[in-house]
Amino acid sequence: MNQITKAINSVACQEDFDLTTSKSKEELAVALLKEEQTPCSIIHRFGPGIYIREAIYPPNTLIVGMEHTSEHYNILLKGSIRVINGEGQAAQLNAPFMFVAPPGSKVGYTLTEVVWQNIYATEERDIEKLEKTLFKAPQSCTDILKQKILDAQPLHEEDRKDFLLLCKETGWLEEDIATLSRYREDCIPFPYGNYALISGNSPIQGKGMFATASFSIGDTIAPMSITGKRTPAGYLVNHSKTPNCEAVRNKEGDLFLVAKTRIQGMLGGSNGDELTLDYRQVMKINNLYLKDTLCLPE
Numbered sequence: 001m002n003q004i005t006k007a008i009n010s011v012a013c014q015e016d017f018d019l020t021t022s023k024s025k026e027e028l029a030v031a032l033l034k035e036e037q038t039p040c041s042i043i044h045r046f047g048p049g050i051y052i053r054e055a056i057y058p059p060n061t062l063i064v065g066m067e068h069t070s071e072h073y074n075i076l077l078k079g080s081i082r083v084i085n086g087e088g089q090a091a092q093l094n095a096p097f098m099f100v101a102p103p104g105s106k107v108g109y110t111l112t113e114v115v116w117q118n119i120y121a122t123e124e125r126d127i128e129k130l131e132k133t134l135f136k137a138p139q140s141c142t143d144i145l146k147q148k149i150l151d152a153q154p155l156h157e158e159d160r161k162d163f164l165l166l167c168k169e170t171g172w173l174e175e176d177i178a179t180l181s182r183y184r185e186d187c188i189p190f191p192y193g194n195y196a197l198i199s200g201n202s203p204i205q206g207k208g209m210f211a212t213a214s215f216s217i218g219d220t221i222a223p224m225s226i227t228g229k230r231t232p233a234g235y236l237v238n239h240s241k242t243p244n245c246e247a248v249r250n251k252e253g254d255l256f257l258v259a260k261t262r263i264q265g266m267l268g269g270s271n272g273d274e275l276t277l278d279y280r281q282v283m284k285i286n287n288l289y290l291k292d293t294l295c296l297p298e
Helices: 005-014 022-033 128-135 139-168 174-182 279-283
Strands: 041-047 050-057 062-064 072-080 080-084 088-096 097-101 107-110 114-122 193-195 197-201 205-209 220-226 246-248 257-260 274-277
Touching: 022 062, 050 128, 050 257, 080 114, 114 128, 128 197, 139 174, 139 279, 220 246, 246 279, 274 279
Parallel strands: 246 274
Antiparallel strands: 041 050, 041 193, 050 114, 062 107, 072 097, 072 114, 080 088, 080 107, 197 205, 205 274, 220 257, 246 257
């Protein structure tokens, strides 16, 4: 019995199981989250007044979409997928295909690799805020994902210890680094472009940045600072004893987050690997490794 069949059988035997209802979709999503997850990349594309959320799904994948909070434009760029919409209507969609969908969620099964775009008119470029505004995740699914973060916290004890060692080595106090991290007067949103990362709660410490698609060694992930202004990748990436990223400065003086190892993207409904840096390397490239007379912001 494959994982999809197992998940469906675990809920379909219930008398009131009906994929036209939010309750049954939620039950199916919970059942699927308990199985091994399939890689599904999410690319966030921004332009003037527009946000495109692009999902890439492998063939033979069962998808329970999050609930959209508003009417939205859809483009099936590639592939074929069987879909059950909120009214219980089933259809096979083949690319290229475009339509406007009402609020609600869909269940789909990919026949081939699928590239699906949701289009929104907005100037917002905070991806975490967009996800919370545009979608409503079932509480039971949110609870499962929160528990995964809690379960991962003990795995990062060495990262937290190494951060304290870093503070001793450099003379920086924990509160000094926290102050710099919270300072926003020199911060800007990500510029227009394409991004495969999102901020979220971290098992290492506070907030962090996570991959939403896979990266290979040497891939540029996002700008960290442009003309002296920090982006979210410049103040939300956590420290690790074994980082998967490094900071790289270009000839114009801008700083970029670059993959140091292979990084896994999203698996099912879970964010991918947390993006991490060795703060020693970042401090050295910014000439901040040893604290001396630097004036901290208020």
